[in-house]
Each structure stands twice: as C-alpha cells, then as structure tokens.
Amino acid sequence: MAELKTAAEIGRIRKAGAIIASCHKEIAKRLAPGVTTAEIDAFAEAYMVRRGARPAQKGYKGYRYATCASVNDVCCHGAPTNKPLRGGDIVTIDMVAELDGWMADSAWTYAVGVPSAEAARLMRATKQALMAGIAAAVPGNRVGDIGFAAGMAAERAGLAVVESFVGHGIGRQMHEQPQVAHRARPGTGKKLRAGMVLTVEPILTLGTPYIRLDPDGWTARSFDGKWSAQYEHTIAITERGPVILTE
Secondary structure: OOOOOOHHHHHHHHHHHHHHHHHHHHHHHHOOOOOEHHHHHHHHHHHHHHOOOEEOOOOHHHOOOOEEEEEOOEEEOOOOOOOEOOOOOEEEEEEEEEEOOEEEEEEEEEEOOOOOHHHHHHHHHHHHHHHHHHHOOOOOOEHHHHHHHHHHHHHHOOOEEOOOOOEEEOOOOOOEEEEEOOOOOOOOOOEOOOOOEEEEOOEEEOOOOOEEEOOOOOOEEEOOOOOEEEOEEEEEEEOOEEEEOOO
C-alpha cells in the first residue's frame, strides 16, 4: 500500500531533492572528455555529505558507490570506474540523498562534449517521456496512466522503453509502493492520491528494449549494444497536480 505523506513530510523530501538538484548542476559543469565517473562519484558523495545528507545508494544491497554512472549502452546501475570519458559519450548519473531520514532520487543523462545527432535525439525524447509521465500524475488517474503517457512519448519518437526497470514510491525508504512502469495500459494499477510521492524514471533506447547484466550483478546493458538514456525526478502528487521535488 502506498504511504501518503503530509505537507511537512513532502517538504522534508523536497529539502533532500534540492541537494540532489544542485549536485546535478555541479556535475554538469564537471563532465568533460578525460574525466572519470569515479571522480564524479567522489565529488557527489562529498557534496552530499557537506550538506548533511547521506548518499543512500552506498551500501544498498552491497553496492559500493554513492552514484550509479551508466555510459552509452549501459541502461542503468553502472558502477563508477576510472576509465576516462570520451567526447561524444553520454552518461547517466543517478543518485539518492537521505536528509534527516527522508530520501529523494534523481537521474540525469549528460552529453560529454558534443553529442551525435542520434544521441541528442535519444536524450531529447527520453526527457519528453519523463515530462509526459509526470504530467499524467494527477489525483484520480492511475499508475498505469503515467506509464501509458511515457510509453506513448517513446513510441512517437520511434524509441523503445526498457521495461525491466520501474519507478517507485519513496520517502523514508528508497523503494516504496507503488511500482511505476513506464509502458503500461491506461486506467490500470493503483489510483493516484494527493500525498503520494513517486519517482518517474523512464529509460529509452535506440534499439531493442531487452537488457543483459554484467558479471558484477548491477550493470545493466542494452542487449544489442545500442545506447540508452534515462531521466528521473521525484514528484509529489497534490490536489493542484504533480510537483517536482528534485528540480
């Protein structure tokens, strides 16, 4: 059952979200050819800690890093490495901050240098799918309406949704109910109510929607080697509509 948050609790999640949002802005300034995702991970962890937050992904089910850093054909959950990024790469940085017991989660795909036209199209369409899903997150709709809106945006762009990974409720726990698929039938799933706090986080790919896991058990790559992008916000559902808490 989805836990409903009070206005005060949503305010606490928003404070964690503000740390994530400002950290993403700083990361955007630092990503360049030659930089490593391990360096970005160390920066993000220090940034959160200096502001009194905890990088909640670190230690989660044995995961060793403060961020996930997914490059090119990695759909999600890529581990930071010391391999230098190259011009034209795209990289998704995903992180969760816990502040005073409340969590916020956001992922963003960045181009390293100048992206190819195809990569730019992928990034643009994925962001559009995110915003379409968020727009559908209104009281009285159902979780499936979010997925339907995101999936239709992907379909219009001629791209596939990676369906193996979903959004989720969030609050005191990183993963709460309900799960939020990004390709779904409208009018299905749990009814959306004011006070719910969710992540919407579609992953789109230039190829097939299937994935394979690396031996590390975390890194999920597109099965056909095609590139993927992901954008994610934590949102609150209110009587006035969805409110982004990680913007």
